[in-house]
Amino acid sequence: MTQTPLLQLSGITKRFPGVIANDGVSFSIEPGEVHALLGENGAGKSTLVKMIYGVMRPDEGDMHFSGAPYMPAKPSEARAHGVGMVFQHFSLFDALSVAENVALGMNKDAVGANLDQQIIEVSEAYGLPLDPTRLIGSLSVGERQRVEIVRCLLQNPRLLIMDEPTSVLTPQEVDILFETLRKLSSEGCSILYISHKLEEIRALCDKATVLRGGKVVGSCDPRQETAKSLAEMMIGASLAMPVPTARTEGEKRLIVEGLSAISEDPFGVDIEDVSFTVSAGEILGVAGVAGNGQVELMEVLTGERAADKGVVRIDGEDIGRLGPIERRRRGMCSVPEERLGHGAVPDMTLWENTLLSARTRMGMESSGFLDLMAASKFATEVVAKFNVKTAGIDHVARSLSGGNLQKFIVGREIMQTPTVLVILQPTWGVDAAAAADIHRALQTLAAGGAAILVISQDLDELMAISTSFAVIAEGRLSEPVQTGTLSIEEIGLLMGGVHNSTGEEARP
Amino acid sequence: MDLAILIIQGIIVAATPLVFASAGELVVERAGVLNLGVEGMMILGAVAGFSVTLETGSYVFGVFAAAIAGAIAGLLFGFLTQMLMSNQVATGLALTIFGLGLSALWGQAYSGDSTDPLAKLHIPLLSDIPIIGPLLFSHDPLVYLSFALVAGIAWFLFKTRAGLILRSVGENHDAAHAIGYSVVGVRMAAIAFGGACAGIGGAYLSMVQTPLWVEDMTAGRGWIALAIVVFASWRPGRALLGAYLFGGVTVVQLHIQGFGVDIDAQYLSMLPYLVTILVLVVISYDKTRVNLNAPACLGKPFFASS
Amino acid sequence: MIRLEPRKEPSKVLLYTTPVLAVCVTILAGIVMFAVLGKPPFRAIAIIFVDPWLDSFTVAEMMVKATPLILIAIGLSFGFRAGVWNIGAEGQFTIGALTGGMVGLAFYNMEGFWILPLMCIAGAAGGMAWAAIPAFLKTRFNANEILVSLMLTYVAVLLLSVLVHGPLKDPEGLNFPESRMFSASATMPILLEGTRTHIGFLAAIVAAAVAWVLLDRHVIGFQIKVAGQAPRAARYGGFVQNRVVWMCLMISGGLAGLAGLFEAAGPVGQLVPALPVGYGFTAIIVAFLGRLNPIGIVLAGFVMALTYIGGESAQIEMNLPSAITGVFQGMFLFFLLGIDVLAKFRIRMAKLVKAGA
Secondary structure, three states: OOOOOOEEEEEEEEEEOOEEEEEEEEEEEOOOOEEEEEOOOOOOHHHHHHHHOOOOOOOEEEEEEOOEEEOOOOHHHHHHHOEEEEOOOOOOOOOOEHHHHHHHOOOHHHOOOOHHHHHHHHHHHOOOOOOOOOEHHHOOHHHHHHHHHHHHHOOOOOEEEEEOHHHHOOHHHHHHHHHHHHHHHHOOOEEEEEEOOHHHHHHHOOEEEEEEOOEEEEEEOHHHOOHHHHHHHHHOOOOOOOOOOOOOOOOEEEEEEEEEEOOOOOOOOOEEEEEEEEEOOOEEEEEOOOOOOHHHHHHHHHOOOOOOEEEEEEOOEEOOOOOHHHHHHOOEEEEOOOOEOOOEOOOOEHHHHHHHHHOOOOOOEEOOEEOHHHHHHHHHHHHHHOOOOOOOOOOEHHHOOHHHHHHHHHHHHHOOOOOEEEEEOOOOOOOHHHHHHHHHHHHHHHHOOOEEEEEOOOHHHHHHHOOEEEEEEOOEEOOOEEOOOOOHHHHHHHHOOOOOOOOOOOOO | OHHHHHHHHHHHHHHHHHHHHHHHHHHHHHOOOOOOOHHHHHHHHHHHHHHHHHHHOOHHHHHHHHHHHHHHHHHHHHHHHHHOOOOHHHHHHHHHHHHHHHHHHHHHHHOOOEOOOOOOOOOOOHHHOOOHHHHHOOOOHHHHHHHHHHHHHHHHHHHOHHHHHHHHHHHOHHHHHHHOOOHHHHHHHHHHHHHHHHHHHHHHHHHHHOOEOOOOOOOOHHHHHHHHHHHOOOOHHHHHHHHHHHHHHHHHHHHHHHHOOOOOHHHHHHHHHHHHHHHHHHHHOOHHHHHHHOOOOOOOOOOOOO | OEEEEEOOOOOHHHHHHHHHHHHHHHHHHHHHHHHHHOOOHHHHHHHHHHHHHHOHHHHHHHHHHHHHHHHHHHHHHHHHHHOOOOOOHHHHHHHHHHHHHHHHHHOOOOOOOOHHHHHHHHHHHHHHHHHHHHHHHHHHHOOOHHHHHHHHHHHHHHHHHHHHHOOOOOOOOOOOOOOOEOOHHHOOOEOOOOOOOEOHHHHHHHHHHHHHHHHHHEHHHHHHHHHHHOHHHHHHOOOOHHHHHHHHHHHHHHHHHHHHHHHHHHHHOEOOOOOOOOHHHHHHHHHHHOOOOHHHHHHHHHHHHHHHHHHHHHHHHHOOOOOHHHHHHHHHHHHHHHHOHHHHEEEEEOOOOOOOO
């Protein structure tokens, strides 16, 4: 490699209060290279690319772009150099049109007079068709990502940064995306591809830099490595994977029939005619692309939101008209997706947060008065049993790391020994060791006779722990089947809204 | 016919301060900021406009002073909410309370004084046309400015890149920040602009409507302006309509007794407030529509973590 | 460059010291303001903030002023914690005085221990009824409670005026717009002999104590706090947002109505159009200055009462305009909100980034 690297990073360091997000990171990207940045959640990948894109500035270290010193003070400078970025959490505006969104993400002088036409041409050339006049709020998650990508492509990028792009896509959409990226790379555009998904990186990337705890711990050619060797580099230790237990035919604990709910949010997803049962000892895994009604389904099941139609039964009793408190009394606990602000109140202490969902089942409330001692005792038990790292139960929920707060919330629900547990994204943003702990706890709970519904976007997780499996798409649930009986292609079709291989598409 | 013309002219005079204040607040809210201090900014504008006009004899200076006073008051709110991250609702209330107090202190020396109201324009020929002349061509310059302001805001918000950026900041400040726009900068500018508009609206009260200074002379108009923004679904043209609707109610109420209806004046004075409530109810009823029109980040604090 | 860095947890020490700091900064700003106005600044500050404490009569007067402020602010603090912004306490105060006062007037020629309690119930009920309007319109029609409750304040003041000018006018009076004086049975008993301090002050202290229990030990307070801090978590906890709105508006409306009745049946002694003097608005400052905490509110009630009493003395002794009370109150709230940044953030001097290479 004698040519000048397109981007060279040397000794990049970024500190946040209490943590060093990046510690002396150095690597380089060649022109036309598809370069993977691999690491676990919290390894410092996102921070690093934000510095390349000018959202943040490093505390130490320097960067060179095509040999010249490069230190963008703001994203428009990065864009002027030909650096484009597709964010993990999209930087899009729901109430604005596709064209307006594209214009906002481009530098002023790059916006041509005929933007709508340009959008149509570029999006079709790369196989990502888009209608420039539609509102973002009315697009699917996959289409939204197209907007982000087309926005970058219109500026003729020399380096395209993709932050975890496939977590929101169906397997088929992933294939289309990879085609687009390979085409770009063959045209000489470099791609910095951030992911923790090993198979993807092996399929797409020419080179990989592995981050762990903010440091570069290795670099390799991913095509020469196995998924296992990459995983060990990323995690730094070998892990015991949970083994799915065989499906046991216990009594039917949770029965849902014809459940429907219209969303209040103009851009929300309606739940349409959902039916399933979960038996004692069963873990029903529900897969699906983000934004297909997962949150809505959970809220309707737990009673946070009223259903318009349908029946929900726990152990034979119809609870469809009851609120969350009464459902908890009858044995249903839940873990929402958002930790801060939904599963826990950010500025309340851990013991106060046990009052939020455990006061009924754990006897912390009598005639309206709260038993603060009982709350403290229960919080202490949860912290001890689930190995929550915190300076004490008097500290506010916000002060915990994401993984530790997740352990606390999951622990708080599991230790109420529910008979039915609805859990969304059980290990989102949790490190691998803690994820394994949570998985084991769920399996233990199921073994004790509880019925568990796990809704997750992580297929690997569902394959590992669920005994039966279904897919949610556009607010509709596929027929649950035994885990392991569907091929990845079939799952992909279901996630795209195609049901029962009849070829009927849920949306055009 | 003369009475009708008189009533319409009255409506224009009653509506114009509301047009200024609500148009300014509309821009602020489009940027995602809820400034409940409109009443305070208006009353400061009223006292500034009146006192400067009285001292200098120049209406132009008076209007500028009102705009500057309103903008400074707005920037104070902006400094607290955008830079020191204070609660927007509480800070807006503080601005109103502070504005009422400070204006009373400032205006004490001027109570009892009065000026001539700002002169109406007289355009040769046009103003003399019967009916159309008095209706369209013989108002004071601020009335024409208020219409130009609404048109200018509509053009700015929906036809310019800067307006698009402002709307994007109100819609999703995190995304706007990630793309590289200065959320705080855009919001401070919007807040200052909104303050200036509210200041001019207040000055219209003390320089045209009743050309003298009275404590608390805004009498809730700042709050009505806030209601108009909701009524308008954050669209400038509808804000103009809303302001004229309220102006109409105010003036008609004054004339009802003239028509020989026997009813206590206080009951009639309640009308504008009751109409405000009624309109709020009708507009807010469709929750989905309000959610669709309201800037998604309205009133939410923004703190850039980087 | 100065940079703000969010604290992982708000500093507890600063949370309670910032109100004191805000008072100090306000006094400093007051010194500057008086200097600008050409008055001896230190003397003026002493008149407003020190002298009232030195005389038992003015201390008693402060208790008279603090009573409605504390009562109303206690009620408002529930709503403000829940994000239910009742800005119309002034209107609920006025209606409470009106309904409670009307009961007193109805029995003007009777005596009995039961008259005053009946008036209190009617006053609280009147305040609650007035607050029920924004509660209903908010929960049923999604109408903004800030604007509705505020508009109703103007309506309430006009209503009081129209009734006192008409049906409630003292038939034996000189045609002034004022009602009869309340009878002895319809007047608040005096707490401290020789002053105007009435038993309403005790009621305010009891209200603060009850509020403390509700907020700290009861599920009512817990759900109000959760609803204000994290609405989705509130739903998760099984709390219904509409019920929280109703609860907050009923508590604040009831206490404001009671405060209005106390004022009418206490220091004023009759219904007059000038009864509402802005306690409902000043109480907003009291609630914030007291950190929405019942004990803090009692203390803040006295600080605010000080600005009234001290402001009046300053008016008399130094010929200062009465508006300085309002200016001081506004400054209190501004400085408090500004200084709050210290509790939520750490102020750091950011290192300058080394320029590339």
